[in-house]
Amino acid sequence: MILLWVRMMCDRYSHQPMAQPSVHSSGPGANLSAAYFEARYQILREPLGFPPSAAKLPDDDAAIHAWIEMDRVEPEEDMMVVAVGRIHLIPADSTGACADTDDENAAHCPDFLPLGSHGFSDVSGNDFPTPEALRPAVQIRQMGTLENHQRKGFAAIVLANLESEAVTLWGKCTGFLQARVHAIPFYESQNWTCFGEEYMVEGIGLHRSMWKPLNVPLGPDSLVQSRTEGEE
Numbered sequence: 163m164i165l166l167w168v169r170m171m172c173d174r175y176s177h178q179p180m181a182q183p184s185v186h187s188s189g190p191g192a193n194l195s196a197a198y199f200e201a202r203y204q205i206l207r208e209p210l211g212f213p214p215s216a217a218k219l220p221d222d223d224a225a226i227h228a229w230i231e232m233d234r235v236e237p238e239e240d241m242m243v244v245a246v247g248r249i250h251l252i253p254a255d256s257t258g259a260c261a262d263t264d265d266e267n268a269a270h271c272p273d274f275l276p277l278g279s280h281g282f283s284d285v286s287g288n289d290f291p292t293p294e295a296l297r298p299a300v301q302i303r304q305m306g307t308l309e310n311h312q313r314k315g316f317a318a319i320v321l322a323n324l325e326s327e328a329v330t331l332w333g334k335c336t337g338f339l340q341a342r343v344h345a346i347p348f349y350e351s352q353n354w355t356c357f358g359e360e361y362m363v364e365g366i367g368l369h370r371s372m373w374k375p376l377n378v379p380l381g382p383d384s385l386v387q388s389r390t391e392g393e394e
């Protein structure tokens with residue numbers, strides 16, 4: 163399966179010699195490269211006018227990260243990160259609300275209400291289980307693909323890796339995320355479902371919450387090429 167995927171990607175990039183994408187994941191306690199944060203900043207923060215310091219989140223160390231690397235054409239033997247994402251465990255005493263960054267004036271991301279009380283349904287009419295049954299709950303954040311590398315399946319691979327790594331580490335769990343509205347079709351294509359009304363996250367834009375029960379880790383013949391702590 164890995165060989166098939168690598169071959170497929172080589173075909174897609176055959177006009178760009180040396181560009182061979184590979185998927186990696188690491189964490190908690192990941193040793194993340196400057197290239198990872200460069201990509202995150204370029205995709206998610208710079209377009210909104212945030213300073214480079216906003217590329218790092220205070221709890222990055224507690225999250226599992228996944229990303230796709232490709233060789234740069236110039237300079238040779240250097241690599242770049244073209245797609246990123248992370249997933250973290252929502253603490254048992256939290257229903258997901260957090261500040262977006264460390265800054266004093268950081269945007270505020272609201273709670274996931276089904277983690278606080280029972281009686282909610284999603285847009286497909288599925289009733290949420292009780293808050294207790296939704297735990298462990300995990301949250302996807304900072305998903306993105308560089309603009310000139312979009313629609314090649316990269317974010318889908320990153321997301322599948324994060325979901326799988328979460329199940330491996332935390333067991334059967336419930337995924338939550340706050341999607342920028344233009345990203346909803348992407349998450350829907352990966353079987354995530356919207357719930358609740360749209361809301362504004364100040365400085366970022368309109369969002370909608372989404373969820374997905376997570377219970378199946380990817381098999382050993384999957385697309386995961388995991389990098390453990392300390393490996394180059």
Ligand SMILES: CC(C)(COP(=O)(O)OP(=O)(O)OC[C@H]1O[C@@H](n2cnc3c(N)ncnc32)[C@H](O)[C@@H]1OP(=O)(O)O)[C@@H](O)C(=O)NCCC(=O)NCCS
Nearest residue numbers: 305306307312313314315316317318341342345347348351
């Ligand atoms: C949303 C985003 C991460 C998708 O990344 P991507 O690598 O292009 O996504 P993929 O190629 O894996 O897409 C998989 C599927 O999702 C759907 N999809 C992805 N982008 C879409 C779009 N703009 N419109 C409609 N469907 C889309 C498609 O079904 C696609 O499959 P297809 O290309 O075979 O039709 C990317 O557009 C992005 O980085 N946007 C800017 C940052 C951002 O908003 N991040 C999300 C924050 S919540």
